[in-house]
Amino acid sequence: MANATSPGIPATLIPGDGIGPEIVDVVVRVFDTLGSPFAWETCQAGVNALEKSGDLLPPETLASIRRTGLALKGPLTTPIGGGFRSVNVRLRETFQLYANVRPARTIVPGGRYEKIDLVLVRENLEGLYVGHEHYVPIGDDAHAVAMATGINTRAGARRIARFAFDYAVRNNRKKVTIVHKANVLKALTGLFLETAQQVGLDYADQLEFNDRIVDACAMQLVLNPWQFDVIVSTNLFGDILSDQIAGLVGGLGMAPGANIGEGAAIFEAVHGSAPDIAGQGLANPTALLLAGALMLDHKNLHAPAKKLRDAIDDVLGAESGRTADLGGKTSTSKYGDLLIERLRG
Known part of the structure; x- marks a missing residue:
């Protein structure tokens, strides 16, 4: 576990599996540009953790979340078979994260639905x-x-x-x-x-x-x-409807999620780890960035949250800023560069 030296709010950072480390890297760079509001404790979970420690959700990761009460999580893979329980479900149960919040807002113009702006709140336990x-x-x-x-x-x-x-x-x-x-x-x-x-x-x-x-x-x-x-x-109806709602605004690549309890809150991209495109620079970091904006709001940092959302709107408003899943050709890293350029401008 690596402890950041930033003076920001202590928060656990879980890079996750597959495309997780790529999109988390973009988020960290973007948040550095926003003034490093969080001091990250980087921990492992999912298949990467299983390979290194033999546990999908190591004790040190749980200890970090207990300490910080705040986490940003990349997508995690739960192996099929073998009796493994979903890491996401385990996290919700461990920290009693009873509320799942899934906002959906139209960002990319020209889709089937314009001016969508709604929020689904799902009972989580x-x-x-x-x-x-x-x-x-x-x-x-x-x-x-x-x-x-x-x-x-x-x-x-x-x-x-x-x-x-x-x-x-x-x-x-x-x-x-x-x-x-x-x-x-x-x-x-x-x-x-x-x-x-x-x-x-x-x-x-x-x-x-x-x-x-x-x-x-x-x-x-x-x-x-x-x-x-x-x-x-x-819980079940909310799970189904939240994915349907994500489809109204371009898919799960545009869908952030917040899991909130009395003593902890975990923010995430709700899409999968997409191992088939990992390392190819094709992943869209928008969902995790928007989850980061929810995390900023949760800590009453509304000004940087708005600044981040405005930058995302501007970059994705132009076709040249869109990743492959949104019909563009921008790489994962380049998308981050464009956001940083916009934030600095």
Whole structure:
């Protein structure tokens, strides 16, 4: 673990796997240009950590996050098979990161949808993601029946609903939409809906709130996404809808994520580690840069966060600044150079 000498706010930096180190390098260079607001403790997780220490999530990485309470994480790979649990899920559970925040905003003009600006807030610890699963054998088939139990609690639903409504008020949003499947899953998501509606009443004089069944919401996001502002939902539905929403603004390469708990916050690019293009200079660092902007906002560093977002808008506003996934030819490193040039200008 390398400790930075910068006088900034202590923060854990996890380069990750595949394209992770490339895009993290861009982020570090860009943040140096912003005045080094964070003092990085560089730690390992994912396949790189497994190869070096035999653990996908080494104790020293967990210790660093406990110490700093703040982390920026590149994409991580969880090996298929072998009984390995998702590192991302382990981090959320270990630090009780109950709120997942996924903003989506149109940056590159000329796409299918213009002027998208919405935020999905997802409950991060409950629902079907608790992983209570088992098989029921029948005859010679040990896996004849698969069963899973989803768990939503009143306390968990109240906590994420209040987070979403507070977020909406704090960021001058106008409406919160509660997404559920209470017409069928009357207990599991009915509890979520009922509790979120009760919380919403406390904010009725500050903003509007309504609800949507998840399948109707998915359709309406395609037909008329501008009707939504802040969406709050359960773990599984939020996971699915957040990727759909990323598709409205150009894909996961444009999708930052924040995982927030009472004692820690971890910010990330939500896309995968893309080992097939690692080392080729093709990776798009935008999602991780935008996650860095969320991290700045989280520490009330709003001026550098705005400066970073404005620089990203300017660079990606011109075709010459776009990486391959956005139809351009700019390399990962060159994209960072263009951002730094814009920030210095």
